[in-house]
Amino acid sequence: MPDAVRARAIALSLMLATALAAPLAAQEAASGWNEFALIQSGANSRPGPRQLPARSIPVPQAGVSPGQQAVIAAPYPPGWNAAPRTVAEWQDLVVRNAAPTLAALPGLREQLGVTSEPVTIAGVKAFVVQPRVLPAVNRDRVLLHLHGGGYVFGPGEAGTREAVLLAAHGGFKVVSVDYRMPPEAPYPAALDDSVAVYRDLLKTTSARRIGVFGTSTGGGLTLALVLRAKAEGLPLPAAIAPGTPWSDLTETGDSYFVNEFADNLLVSWKGWLGHAAALYANGHDLRDPYLSPVYGDFTGFPPAILTSGTRDLFLSNTVRVHRKLRQAGVEADLHVFEGQSHAQYYADPSAPETIEYHAEVARFLDAHLAR
Amino acid sequence: MPDAVRARAIALSLMLATALAAPLAAQEAASGWNEFALIQSGANSRPGPRQLPARSIPVPQAGVSPGQQAVIAAPYPPGWNAAPRTVAEWQDLVVRNAAPTLAALPGLREQLGVTSEPVTIAGVKAFVVQPRVLPAVNRDRVLLHLHGGGYVFGPGEAGTREAVLLAAHGGFKVVSVDYRMPPEAPYPAALDDSVAVYRDLLKTTSARRIGVFGTSTGGGLTLALVLRAKAEGLPLPAAIAPGTPWSDLTETGDSYFVNEFADNLLVSWKGWLGHAAALYANGHDLRDPYLSPVYGDFTGFPPAILTSGTRDLFLSNTVRVHRKLRQAGVEADLHVFEGQSHAQYYADPSAPETIEYHAEVARFLDAHLAR
Numbered sequence: 001m002p003d004a005v006r007a008r009a010i011a012l013s014l015m016l017a018t019a020l021a022a023p024l025a026a027q028e029a030a031s032g033w034n035e036f037a038l039i040q041s042g043a044n045s046r047p048g049p050r051q052l053p054a055r056s057i058p059v060p061q062a063g064v065s066p067g068q069q070a071v072i073a074a075p076y077p078p079g080w081n082a083a084p085r086t087v088a089e090w091q092d093l094v095v096r097n098a099a100p101t102l103a104a105l106p107g108l109r110e111q112l113g114v115t116s117e118p119v120t121i122a123g124v125k126a127f128v129v130q131p132r133v134l135p136a137v138n139r140d141r142v143l144l145h146l147h148g149g150g151y152v153f154g155p156g157e158a159g160t161r162e163a164v165l166l167a168a169h170g171g172f173k174v175v176s177v178d179y180r181m182p183p184e185a186p187y188p189a190a191l192d193d194s195v196a197v198y199r200d201l202l203k204t205t206s207a208r209r210i211g212v213f214g215t216s217t218g219g220g221l222t223l224a225l226v227l228r229a230k231a232e233g234l235p236l237p238a239a240i241a242p243g244t245p246w247s248d249l250t251e252t253g254d255s256y257f258v259n260e261f262a263d264n265l266l267v268s269w270k271g272w273l274g275h276a277a278a279l280y281a282n283g284h285d286l287r288d289p290y291l292s293p294v295y296g297d298f299t300g301f302p303p304a305i306l307t308s309g310t311r312d313l314f315l316s317n318t319v320r321v322h323r324k325l326r327q328a329g330v331e332a333d334l335h336v337f338e339g340q341s342h343a344q345y346y347a348d349p350s351a352p353e354t355i356e357y358h359a360e361v362a363r364f365l366d367a368h369l370a371r
Numbered sequence: 372m373p374d375a376v377r378a379r380a381i382a383l384s385l386m387l388a389t390a391l392a393a394p395l396a397a398q399e400a401a402s403g404w405n406e407f408a409l410i411q412s413g414a415n416s417r418p419g420p421r422q423l424p425a426r427s428i429p430v431p432q433a434g435v436s437p438g439q440q441a442v443i444a445a446p447y448p449p450g451w452n453a454a455p456r457t458v459a460e461w462q463d464l465v466v467r468n469a470a471p472t473l474a475a476l477p478g479l480r481e482q483l484g485v486t487s488e489p490v491t492i493a494g495v496k497a498f499v500v501q502p503r504v505l506p507a508v509n510r511d512r513v514l515l516h517l518h519g520g521g522y523v524f525g526p527g528e529a530g531t532r533e534a535v536l537l538a539a540h541g542g543f544k545v546v547s548v549d550y551r552m553p554p555e556a557p558y559p560a561a562l563d564d565s566v567a568v569y570r571d572l573l574k575t576t577s578a579r580r581i582g583v584f585g586t587s588t589g590g591g592l593t594l595a596l597v598l599r600a601k602a603e604g605l606p607l608p609a610a611i612a613p614g615t616p617w618s619d620l621t622e623t624g625d626s627y628f629v630n631e632f633a634d635n636l637l638v639s640w641k642g643w644l645g646h647a648a649a650l651y652a653n654g655h656d657l658r659d660p661y662l663s664p665v666y667g668d669f670t671g672f673p674p675a676i677l678t679s680g681t682r683d684l685f686l687s688n689t690v691r692v693h694r695k696l697r698q699a700g701v702e703a704d705l706h707v708f709e710g711q712s713h714a715q716y717y718a719d720p721s722a723p724e725t726i727e728y729h730a731e732v733a734r735f736l737d738a739h740l741a742r
Contacts, residue, residue: 033641034452034454037452037639037641037642038452040447040632040638041446041447041451041452044446044447044632044635045446045447046446047441047444047445047446048430048444049427049428049429049430049444050427050428050430050632050633050635051425051426051427051428051632052423052425052426052427052428052632052633053425053632054422054423054424054425055422055423055628055631055632056420056421056422056423057420057421057422057423057625057628057629058420058628059419059420059421060624060625060687061623062619062623062624062665062691063624063665063687063691063694063695070418073418073419073420074418075412075415075416075417075418076411076412076415076416080408080412081405081408081409081412083405248433252432252433253431253433253434253709254428254431254681254682254709254710255681257426257428257429258428258629258630258633258681258682259629260426261411261415261421261422261423261424261426262421262423262629264415264421267411268408270404270408271408294433294434310625310626310629310686310687310690311625311629315681315707316431316434316681316709316710319681319707319708319709320433320434320709322706322707323434323706323708323709323727324434326706326727326731327727333704333705334704334705334706334707335693335694335697335705336686336690336693336705336707337690337694338624338625338687338690338691338694339625339687356694356697356698360697
């Protein structure tokens with residue numbers, strides 16, 4: 001069957017199943033459910049892959065704030081399934097992705113009382129992001145921030161949003177690395193830049209007073225940076241906060257499948273995400289621990305706090321790292337937010353969940369960084 | 372449309388979608404995927420419920436031991452969709468459910484060097500389960516075990532399997548409560564019996580040396596017991612280990628929907644589970660905190676360690692409790708195992724994940740119970 005014809009047939013059957021399933025859900029006790037359950041049992045009557053029917057998943061109401069519900073209910077983002085083929089197509093996607101963040105940042109900084117200053121550290125572009133008044137306890141501490149965005153999104157100031165939030169909620173001075181990215185600069189540019197800035201920070205600040213954090217790709221980079229620091233004999237940071245880290249660039253991990261199409265931010269590895277992995281890796285093995293740190297050796301890692309959501313496409317990326325850290329005897333906290341897709345714990349700056357997430361991370365870093 | 376006709380139409384469209392989707396997955400870059408993605412975007416183009424297509428979910432290979440993979444790959448259990456209408460039908464289901472556990476228990480106890488002795492405490496049936504040689508550090512400590520099984524399964528010795536495992540792996544003396552269950556004894560019998568045994572333990576053992584644990588319904592009962600202890604002014608246990616607790620007896624919580632049909636143990640709330648909730652509640656409000664403890668006040672709760680899996684139908688039951696504990700300022704550890712459905716962290720006694728789970732729980736209890 002030609003692809004287009006097959007796709008149309010799938011689409012038709014999906015729409016049919018969805019339309020039919022919705023009213024059925026309302027009458028669970030009816031004979032319709034029993035017959036459906038029997039068929040579903042039959043489809044799963046042998047060991048092996050699990051067969052899931054088409055379904056309509058309600059927006060969670062309990063344990064989720066109204067602001068967060070709106071985030072969870074949102075449609076898929078434009079561009080989730082982009083497959084850029086040229087440098088110009090990637091750049092266009094990156095610029096369009098950055099626009100809303102860039103527009104919102106000045107207001108967010110103003111509202112939260114945070115300043116942002118572009119700097120160059122060891123030849124690498126970065127931003128120093130900090131609250132107007134730095135609490136005395138944090139005067140000699142610094143956080144290194146590695147932004148998310150699949151190694152392609154969030155250039156320049158657009159990558160600093162998360163730094164602004166933790167600077168405000170934790171009262172920390174943050175150095176946010178504007179690392180080089182593909183198509184122009186694939187692996188290992190991003191990691192090299194991150195390590196270069198970390199090396200430079202070590203000249204003026206004890207590693208015992210340094211924390212490293214970042215979400216998604218920033219979480220993966222955080223883990224890769226510690227692997228590199230270990231390999232290069234650098235002192236390790238006092239604590240790390242890899243949020244829903246992109247720890248496996250291959251489509252490996254159960255939630256890549258179970259949460260596919262349920263996660264309304266990333267939606268599927270087969271969207272732009274998988275293309276970004278290939279673009280960044282530039283021919284390197286995706287399972288190299290510097291690209292997919294879940295395959296690295298976590299022995300001796302600093303204490304870590306990890307965060308994800310029940311619908312997160314990266315839930316497995318997160319819990320696989322958590323378990324490997326624990327197996328290595330590392331202190332590691334795990335937090336999973338109800339109903340959230342990828343990185344939605346900081347989507348709405350005013351949602352209680354966002355405040356709660358930052359309070360957890362700030363508390364953890366404060367407990368582990370020397371004063 | 373009559374139910375049976377609709378069910379058949381759904382089943383047909385599901386099978387069609389599954390059959391068509393499988394070969395499609397193999398050729399993600401083909402134009403078929405792009406068209407499919409467009410349709411999927413269209414179905415999720417408005418805020419609200421999420422539309423999920425039918426899918427085939429592979430058995431996870433990475434980060435999951437071979438023994439655990441077999442557990443994850445297993446077909447749905449017989450009886451998952453049972454809807455018993457009489458006492459006799461419930462009893463038949465319970466007896467058939469207990470048979471394999473009862474058959475395996477003597478060998479398991481022998482292999483792990485654990486003894487089990489039936490006792491009566493405060494008029495309640497229980498079992499004292501302990502290793503042949505009790506480590507000196509645990510001589511004055513005791514764990515209270517509340518077994519799982521939806522308030523209907525696991526009568527008598529069949530409820531002690533989890534107690535045997537933690538007695539062995541943690542070197543603890545465990546009192547496993549054989550609480551009364553419906554149809555004969557609905558709510559509050561199970562909770563009353565659990566509290567009665569706890570009260571009696573307090574006569575000889577300081578609460579500082581008592582831990583309480585249990586999986587699923589046992590986790591819900593553990594939380595409800597602490598709520599009752601608070602209300603009755605009893606000293607609270609030193610620590611609790613509610614594993615994937617049935618904290619919400621209503622079909623509320625995102626993973627009831629996202630993990631429906633992916634969880635191969637419970638499969639769906641609409642199976643026997645929802646019927647068991649109604650049977651136990653016996654007309655009481657399912658949202659009463661003694662039935663659904665997630666609606667309770669967790670202020671002052673003892674330190675807790677919670678465990679779930681990425682496919683667990685109760686993942687939300689677990690993380691909602693974790694977040695509420697953290698919001699109440701309670702020390703609470705969360706562990707989520709890759710690819711596991713409900714309570715599969717102790718399904719295969721010899722799987723590395725089972726050893727790891729018990730090591731985490733034993734370490735946590737040891738750290739919080741006085742010696």
